[in-house]
Amino acid sequence: MSKMRQIVCGQCGRINRLPAERAAQGARCGACHQAIFTGHPLEVDERGFERHVANSDIPLLVDVWAPWCGPCRAMAPMFERAAQQLEPKVRLLKLNSDAAPALSSRLRISGIPTLLLMQGGREIARHAGAMDVRNIVAWTESGLARS
Numbered sequence: 679m680s681k682m683r684q685i686v687c688g689q690c691g692r693i694n695r696l697p698a699e700r701a702a703q704g705a706r707c708g709a710c711h712q713a714i715f716t717g718h719p720l721e722v723d724e725r726g727f728e729r730h731v732a733n734s735d736i737p738l739l740v741d742v743w744a745p746w747c748g749p750c751r752a753m754a755p756m757f758e759r760a761a762q763q764l765e766p767k768v769r770l771l772k773l774n775s776d777a778a779p780a781l782s783s784r785l786r787i788s789g790i791p792t793l794l795l796m797q798g799g800r801e802i803a804r805h806a807g808a809m810d811v812r813n814i815v816a817w818t819e820s821g822l823a824r825s
């Protein structure tokens with residue numbers, strides 16, 4: 679039996695269905711033919727965030743940040759490197775809270791950076807404050823193991 683997983687293309691937003699057993703690394707989008715995973719976090723706005731949350735069968739790791747936030751800028755390269763380690767098991771998103779104030783308030787973001795780990799449309803873990811790459815990966819994996 680091949681179980682299909684829904685994954686949202688990082689380039690065009692098309693919802694792709696991939697066999698679970700096939701390595702998603704290297705898979706190309708059925709619509710835009712670009713790589714579905716590029717080893718980089720995706721910048722999303724409120725609509726993009728909702729689209730990934732509603733249509734992803736894989737876990738999402740979301741970095742809620744803002745351009746004026748020093749610790750956020752310091753963590754950005756760590757998050758970037760974490761994407762190389764966690765994809766394609768996990769999709770990494772970056773949400774600029776300044777550009778999505780209503781969503782940030784709905785998510786009850788009280789400080790940034792905040793990392794949200796989401797699966798099946800709901801939050802399963804949250805961490806406030808910057809982490810290095812090793813801790814981002816370890817925190818994500820332990821959150822998934824507990825869920």
Ligand code: ZN
Pocket residue numbers: 687688689690691692707708709710711712
């Ligand atoms: Zn695409």
